[in-house]
Amino acid sequence: MNTEPLRRKLLASARAHAPSDCVPYAFEKRIMARLGHREIPDVWAAWGALLWRAVAPCFALMLMAGIGSFVMSPSSEDLGNQLDAVLLADLDVAGDAP
Amino acid sequence: MPPVPPTPDPAPSGIPVPYEGLADDALVRRVITGENDCFEELIRRHQPRVFATARRYARREDEVQDIVQEVFLKAFERLPGFRFEAPFEHWLMRITIRTCYDFLRAHQRTRESSFTDLSREEEDWLERYKAEPDSADERAEAARSLVQRLMDTLSPEFRLVIQLLEIEERSVKEIHQVTGWSIPLIKVRAFRARAAMRRAIARMKPEKYL
Numbered sequence: 652m653n654t655e656p657l658r659r660k661l662l663a664s665a666r667a668h669a670p671s672d673c674v675p676y677a678f679e680k681r682i683m684a685r686l687g688h689r690e691i692p693d694v695w696a697a698w699g700a701l702l703w704r705a706v707a708p709c710f711a712l713m714l715m716a717g718i719g720s721f722v723m724s725p726s727s728e729d730l731g732n733q734l735d736a737v738l739l740a741d742l743d744v745a746g747d748a749p
Numbered sequence: 750m751p752p753v754p755p756t757p758d759p760a761p762s763g764i765p766v767p768y769e770g771l772a773d774d775a776l777v778r779r780v781i782t783g784e785n786d787c788f789e790e791l792i793r794r795h796q797p798r799v800f801a802t803a804r805r806y807a808r809r810e811d812e813v814q815d816i817v818q819e820v821f822l823k824a825f826e827r828l829p830g831f832r833f834e835a836p837f838e839h840w841l842m843r844i845t846i847r848t849c850y851d852f853l854r855a856h857q858r859t860r861e862s863s864f865t866d867l868s869r870e871e872e873d874w875l876e877r878y879k880a881e882p883d884s885a886d887e888r889a890e891a892a893r894s895l896v897q898r899l900m901d902t903l904s905p906e907f908r909l910v911i912q913l914l915e916i917e918e919r920s921v922k923e924i925h926q927v928t929g930w931s932i933p934l935i936k937v938r939a940f941r942a943r944a945a946m947r948r949a950i951a952r953m954k955p956e957k958y959l
Contacts, residue, residue: 682789
C-alpha cells in the first residue's frame with residue numbers, strides 16, 4: 652500500500668491554504684495595556700542594587716571582626732617575640748648542628 | 750517653494766503615527782532606553798506575520814491571540830538581549846516559532862484526533878482522489894481539514910518539523926536557526942515524522958481510499 656502520493660497531495664493542500672494574517676482591531680493596544688508601565692528588566696541594575704544592599708551588613712561584619720581581633724589579640728610585645736622566634740628558628744637549628 | 754515633507758498617515762484614532770519612518774533597529778534602541786511607546790509600532794508592523802504563523806499551530810482564535818500576546822510579551826522582556834546582528838523580524842519569528850512549539854507541547858494530550866470519523870466532505874474528497882488523483886482539488890476545504898486531522902495525530906516535534914520543512918519549505922539550516930535543534934536531529938525527526946504521517950494515513954480506511 653503506497654500512502655506517499657496521498658501524503659504529498661495533502662501537504663500540497665496545506666501549502667495552498669496559507670493562513671490568514673488578519674489582526675483583531677487594536678490588538679497592539681491590548682498588548683501595550685498588558686505591558687503597562689513595565690520596565691525592561693536590567694540585569695546589571697539588579698546586581699548593582701543587590702551589592703548596595705549588602706554594603707551595610709558587610710561593613711558591620713568588618714567592624715565586628717576588627718574589634719574582636721583587637722580585643723582578643725596578644726600584646727604587641729608578645730607578637731614581636733613570637734615573630735622573632737619563627738623567623739630565627741631555622742638559624743637556631745643550624746647553629747645547634749655539630 | 751521648498752518641497753513639503755509628506756505627513757505621516759494617521760492612526761485609526763486620528764493621531765499621527767510618530768515612529769512610522771523609523772527602522773526596526775532604531776525603534777528597538779528607543780524601547781531599550783525606556784521609550785515603551787515605540788514597542789507599539791513594532792507590534793503594529795509585525796503582528797500580521799506573527800498571527801499567520803500562530804494560526805498554523807492553533808485552531809481556535811482565542812488560542813491564536815494568546816500565542817501572539819505571549820510572543821510580544823516575551824519579545825519585550827528579551828529586547829536587551831537583541832544583538833542587532835540579524836533583522837528584528839527574524840529574531841521575532843524565532844520567538845514566535847518557539848512559543849508555538851511550547852503551545853503544541855502544552856496541548857499535546859488534548860489533541861487526540863481520530864482519522865476514522867471523517868466528515869461527508871472529507872470522504873467525498875478522498876473518493877475523488879481514489880478515482881482520479883489529479884482531479885482532487887488541493888485547494889478544497891475538505892483537503893485542508895484532512896491535513897489538519899493528519900497534523901493533529903503527530904507529536905509536537907514531528908508536527909513542527911513537517912510544518913517548517915514540508916509546508917513552509919524552509920531549509921534544514923533555517924530550521925536549525927529557528928529551533929536550535931542540531932542538523933542531524935532535524936534530519937532524523939523529519940524522517941520519522943514522514944513515517945508517522947504515512948502510518949496515520951494507513952489507518953484511514955486504506956482499503957477504501959488507496
